[in-house]
Amino acid sequence: MATPNYGYEKRQKELAKKRKKEEKLRAKADRKAGVGAPADEAGSEAEPSEGAPATESPQPPQN
Template identity: 50%
Template sequence: MAKPNYSYEKRQKELAKQRKKQEKLQRKVHKHDEPQAGEAEQSSATQPASGAAPTQNPAN
């Protein structure tokens, strides 16, 4: 009967942990970047609307 290769299992477990940690880090980075892009879109959408209102008032 073959004996179990514990060092192989340990190495695979460590690699899985590293992959999971990297994926989590990438999700954090992307999650942090996305709200900024969303805020920029919202603020840019808000600025033209507020900027357009004062220009219409002096023309009247």
Template identity: 65%
Template sequence: MATPNYSYEKRQRELAKKKKKEEKAYRKASGAGSDAPADEPNAQGAPAGGDAPAEDKAPGQA
């Protein structure tokens, strides 16, 4: 039987925490008061910035 890969699980938790923190910072910077604005393009869980592919970013962002 295979042993659990604890370092992989830890890395996934760290990535989820980082993503949540970035989304919170993005919402704060955009001035949105609610958790899920209707017109926000990144509401589906895409990262707000960082190393996201260009096609995942909203139009007008470089």
């Protein structure tokens, strides 16, 4: 049985936290500018962000 790659898991968590923080800051800036849409729209999740690569690596299986 293969050993878990804790470094990979930690990096994925860090990237997810960074993406979430950037989304919050972007939404806050949009609200401040008066351009923002309601927060309950899910359209922004399907689109890749400007700095993110177009393809994401597959997630490791959860054990």
